[in-house]
Amino acid sequence: MTNCPTLIVTVGLPARGKTYISKKLTRYLNWIDVPTKEFNVGQYRRECVKIYKSFEFFRPDNEEGLKIRKQCALAALNDVRQFLTDEGGQVAVFDATNTTRERRETILRFAEQNGFKVFFVESVCEDPDVIAENIVQVKLGCPDYTHCNTEDAVADFMKRIKCYENSYQPLDEELDRDLSFIKIIDVGRRYLVNRVQDHIQSRIVYYLMNIHITPRSIYLCRHGESDLNIKGRIGGDSGLSARGKEFAKALGQFIQSQNIRDLKVWTSQMKRTIQTAEALGVPYEQWKALNEIDAGVCEELMYEEIQQKYPLEFALRDQDKYRYRYPKGESYEDLVQRLEPVIMELERQENVLVICHQAVMRCLLAYFLDKTAEELPYLKCALHTVLKLTPMAYGCKVESVCLNVDAVNTHRDRPSVRFTNTHPLSMSFLTVLLHRRHPLNSSVNM
Amino acid sequence: MIIYKIPLSSHKFQYISGKFQIWNISKIPQTKFPENFRKSSRPQFTNCPTMIVMVGLPARGKTYISKKLTRYLNWIGVPTQVFNLGQYRREVLQTYKNYEFFRPDNEEAMKIRRAYASNALKDIASYFTKEQGQVAVLDATNTTRERRGVIINFAKEKGYKVFFIESVCDDPEIIEANTMQVKLSSPDYENYDKEEALVDFLKRIDCYKMSYVPLDEEKDRHLSFIKIFNVGSRYLVNRVQDHIQSRIVYYLMNIHVTPRSIYLSRHGESELNLLGRIGGDTGLSSQGQKYAKALAEFIRGQSIKDLKVWTSHMKRTIQTAEALGVPYEQWKALNEIDAGVCEEMTYEEIQATHPEEFALRDQDKYRYRYPKGESYEDLVHRLEPVIMELERQENVLVICHQAVMRCLLAYFLDKSEDDLPYLKCPLHTVLKLTPLAYGCKVESFYLNIQAVNTHRDRPTVNRSQATLLLTIHYLLICSRAPVQKPSPA
Numbered sequence: 001m002t003n004c005p006t007l008i009v010t011v012g013l014p015a016r017g018k019t020y021i022s023k024k025l026t027r028y029l030n031w032i033d034v035p036t037k038e039f040n041v042g043q044y045r046r047e048c049v050k051i052y053k054s055f056e057f058f059r060p061d062n063e064e065g066l067k068i069r070k071q072c073a074l075a076a077l078n079d080v081r082q083f084l085t086d087e088g089g090q091v092a093v094f095d096a097t098n099t100t101r102e103r104r105e106t107i108l109r110f111a112e113q114n115g116f117k118v119f120f121v122e123s124v125c126e127d128p129d130v131i132a133e134n135i136v137q138v139k140l141g142c143p144d145y146t147h148c149n150t151e152d153a154v155a156d157f158m159k160r161i162k163c164y165e166n167s168y169q170p171l172d173e174e175l176d177r178d179l180s181f182i183k184i185i186d187v188g189r190r191y192l193v194n195r196v197q198d199h200i201q202s203r204i205v206y207y208l209m210n211i212h213i214t215p216r217s218i219y220l221c222r223h224g225e226s227d228l229n230i231k232g233r234i235g236g237d238s239g240l241s242a243r244g245k246e247f248a249k250a251l252g253q254f255i256q257s258q259n260i261r262d263l264k265v266w267t268s269q270m271k272r273t274i275q276t277a278e279a280l281g282v283p284y285e286q287w288k289a290l291n292e293i294d295a296g297v298c299e300e301l302m303y304e305e306i307q308q309k310y311p312l313e314f315a316l317r318d319q320d321k322y323r324y325r326y327p328k329g330e331s332y333e334d335l336v337q338r339l340e341p342v343i344m345e346l347e348r349q350e351n352v353l354v355i356c357h358q359a360v361m362r363c364l365l366a367y368f369l370d371k372t373a374e375e376l377p378y379l380k381c382a383l384h385t386v387l388k389l390t391p392m393a394y395g396c397k398v399e400s401v402c403l404n405v406d407a408v409n410t411h412r413d414r415p416s417v418r419f420t421n422t423h424p425l426s427m428s429f430l431t432v433l434l435h436r437r438h439p440l441n442s443s444v445n446m
Numbered sequence: 447m448i449i450y451k452i453p454l455s456s457h458k459f460q461y462i463s464g465k466f467q468i469w470n471i472s473k474i475p476q477t478k479f480p481e482n483f484r485k486s487s488r489p490q491f492t493n494c495p496t497m498i499v500m501v502g503l504p505a506r507g508k509t510y511i512s513k514k515l516t517r518y519l520n521w522i523g524v525p526t527q528v529f530n531l532g533q534y535r536r537e538v539l540q541t542y543k544n545y546e547f548f549r550p551d552n553e554e555a556m557k558i559r560r561a562y563a564s565n566a567l568k569d570i571a572s573y574f575t576k577e578q579g580q581v582a583v584l585d586a587t588n589t590t591r592e593r594r595g596v597i598i599n600f601a602k603e604k605g606y607k608v609f610f611i612e613s614v615c616d617d618p619e620i621i622e623a624n625t626m627q628v629k630l631s632s633p634d635y636e637n638y639d640k641e642e643a644l645v646d647f648l649k650r651i652d653c654y655k656m657s658y659v660p661l662d663e664e665k666d667r668h669l670s671f672i673k674i675f676n677v678g679s680r681y682l683v684n685r686v687q688d689h690i691q692s693r694i695v696y697y698l699m700n701i702h703v704t705p706r707s708i709y710l711s712r713h714g715e716s717e718l719n720l721l722g723r724i725g726g727d728t729g730l731s732s733q734g735q736k737y738a739k740a741l742a743e744f745i746r747g748q749s750i751k752d753l754k755v756w757t758s759h760m761k762r763t764i765q766t767a768e769a770l771g772v773p774y775e776q777w778k779a780l781n782e783i784d785a786g787v788c789e790e791m792t793y794e795e796i797q798a799t800h801p802e803e804f805a806l807r808d809q810d811k812y813r814y815r816y817p818k819g820e821s822y823e824d825l826v827h828r829l830e831p832v833i834m835e836l837e838r839q840e841n842v843l844v845i846c847h848q849a850v851m852r853c854l855l856a857y858f859l860d861k862s863e864d865d866l867p868y869l870k871c872p873l874h875t876v877l878k879l880t881p882l883a884y885g886c887k888v889e890s891f892y893l894n895i896q897a898v899n900t901h902r903d904r905p906t907v908n909r910s911q912a913t914l915l916l917t918i919h920y921l922l923i924c925s926r927a928p929v930q931k932p933s934p935a
Contacts, residue, residue, distance in 0.1 A: 189684070189685060190667070190682070190683065190684045190685070191681070191684075192681070193680065193681040193699065194680045195679055196699060198838075202699065202838065206692075209683065209692065209695065209696075210692055288824060299818075328789075337778070337779075348688075
């Protein structure tokens with residue numbers, strides 16, 4: 001996607017959402033397969049100065065403090081260089097205030113020396129409510145203030161912000177017109193975008209312009225149990241079983257009880273999700289992108305049949321389940337690419353219920369919970385269970401609600417033992433055995 | 447002879463704006479058809495119509511942006527139309543005398559201008575209500591706050607959203623280039639010579655300059671807009687309201703005006719092409735390999751600066767690119783349309799084994815989805831990131847497939863959904879597209895290597911609703927004709 005590594009540099013006073021943006025952006029880029037890492041200078045400072053005393057450390061006339069802070073920044077830049085040059089990283093997010101032109105010059109020189117592109121992300125906000133909310137959500141719980149009570153912590157933090165205010169030189173349309181940057185004003189009300197250089201910067205700008213911080217929840221669930229599920233067959237486009245229909249009704253009741261404001265409902269274009277949504281009695285939108293992973297030649301087969309007909313393929317899949325592509329079908333990697341517009345729209349929306357499929361739900365979950373490509377294909381997404389995701393602080397709160405309607409278990413664990421000399425075929429045989437032996441699968445016919 | 451009887455009252459028909467459409471029957475779920483079931487592969491972008499209002503002095507690229515944006519929105523399935531006030535003026539005035547018409551103290555002209563501006567707004571309302579339009583682009587200078595106020599009030603009354611696009615440019619070179627490219631050849635200056643036209647046009651710009659009030663960060667902070675500075679080196683984006691506005695902003699931030707060319711070609715003739723079979727993933731035939739070499743020679747002969755080469759993930763495009771001896775990028779999104787259950791069949795076999803499907807496809811080739819496969823509509827959706835990246839890039843050679851190439855071509859040449867599936871994209875031919883003025887210049891290069899013809903023309907049968915059944919009947923009779931030697935037709 002990009003030939004030389006990119007250094008994203010945040011700019012802004014404390015409590016302007018720089019770390020929130022850094023973490024979210026890093027999560028998104030990693031999900032779309034761009035190796036990204038964030039480097040938070042505050043962390044480096046905490047490692048250097050073990051105990052935080054007070055805002056005095058940040059006073060502009062505190063010589064000692066300034067020296068330590070500069071050292072920390074340089075240490076972070078050093079790690080950035082290592083990540084981008086030696087560890088195959090493509091994007092590094094340098095998360096610090098970087099409020100002076102002088103500091104930004106240092107970074108630009110560093111980047112030039114190492115052949116990195118630089119893109120600044122500045123967050124400007126003067127709304128006292130937003131700042132206060134930030135402080136309450138993430139600052140009070142941070143290691144700096146564990147020994148403080150709330151009032152003292154807030155007072156100290158406000159004084160900390162003051163230390164930066166006097167020397168703050170925001171990015172300027174004129175003076176910085178040769179730099180590449182986006183200025184985010186008032187949490188996304190307004191953006192100033194200057195000199196986007198390449199594809200990845202364009203994607204980053206698009207992403208930043210679509211995220212928001214309005215409180216909301218995303219509900220993820222699979223369709224109700226389907227006829228093919230009962231037969232232990234994968235893929236296909238069958239309708240709901242009797243238990244699946246029960247689940248759809250239970251889902252309708254659950255959603256009503258949650259009293260969700262302006263809920264949007266999305267399904268795929270396959271019968272089983274549509275039938276599940278029908279029972280809710282509310283309008284819903286169909287996305288082809290939410291269709292289940294295409295198992296190609298293995299569609300509608302049972303795992304045992306796949307093993308018999310395509311033993312090598314079956315074993316290869318267990319070797320690298322994320323990248324393995326079914327012959328004439330798709331891989332999880334392909335799924336992620338196909339789901340990117342869904343994620344982008346989920347970011348734009350507020351309360352949404354997504355009724356989808358096992359592999360699709362794993363991909364979406366991996367995005368929200370920051371799971372790696374290795375973990376993604378083994379995330380547990382059981383039938384008849386709703387996951388409620390609520391963004392909180394820097395991450396996502398997950399509540400799992402099982403709607404108490406029985407269903408088969410369609411989960412296959414990662415092969416737990418790695419015998420390097422053993423033929424992969426025997427490993428996959430074992431996992432199939434375990435899948436068959438699961439109590440809920442007793443109705444599966446061989 | 448098999449006759450399919452499909453009662454018109456069946457839920458398999460849906461009445462959409464005056465036309466009957468048969469749904470892809472095998473895709474109908476077993477439960478009752480929900481009222482809001484839509485076959486399209488894309489969700490709603492916006493719930494109420496949107497007016498895009500251009501703002502800017504003459505020669506700032508407003509019409510260029512209007513036309514390009516409209517082309518893009520129509521391609522991704524959002525019915526959009528441009529309403530260019532210059533056109534309205536020319537219809538009212540018939541002949542253009544000189545810049546004096548635009549003088550701010552010309553009362554009579556002002557009256558005329560307000561009148562046709564108001565007509566344009568009426569036409570926009572009619573486009574939204576009677577023609578199911580979703581986006582209307584009002585292409586005019588709209589340089590005063592007063593005029594923008596009129597538009598905003600109109601939109602508020604009718605319940606339309608408004609999004610402003612302002613183009614600000616003070617680089618005299620760019621303005622002169624614009625003027626030379628599109629203004630001097632406009633109908634207004636038919637009877638002028640070049641020098642006089644330029645002088646008059648500059649005086650015209652001056653008429654607007656005095657009263658020009660650009661969109662302001664502070665005063666207009668409640669409006670939704672994007673300000674584009676100096677052809678994209680900087681953007682100011684304010685209050686994006688919804689999905690479609692977000693997509694518009696993303697698109698505008700990715701287009702550029704640097705001169706470049708896009709080369710589109712299919713893979714060389716493949717083994718399955720020779721057998722008259724569709725889809726699959728075979729390698730090149732010997733003719734196909736000859737083409738790959740010829741393509742390499744052709745590309746070298748063109749001496750293209752920094753050419754990027756893109757292929758799909760399928761063998762036949764990769765093998766074609768290999769012969770070029772330059773680095774190339776593989777895009778899964780460029781893979782050929784998935785023919786589902788019909789993969790690797792000949793058209794005759796499809797007719798024999800899936801006669802109903804075959805007929806349905808000819809009814810609406812754009813929206814028809816192969817069972818377990820894709821439609822052209824799905825293809826367009828899948829190709830959108832490719833188009834976005836093509837807009838960002840400069841010189842690119844895309845080696846792809848018939849259906850894919852039709853979709854890309856339709857985007858560049860502004861072809862409708864009806865025309866798209868029948869565009870001619872023969873094997874062994876390179877199309878060179880060069881953006882020019884408001885459109886695209888196309889040069890076709892047939893590299894003189896023989897290949898089979900894989901094109902199927904649009905069926906010439908009348909498809910009115912009364913003859914629906916007869917049409918299928920007719921096609922079935924045709925399919926019973928003796929099978930010719932394997933050459934897809």
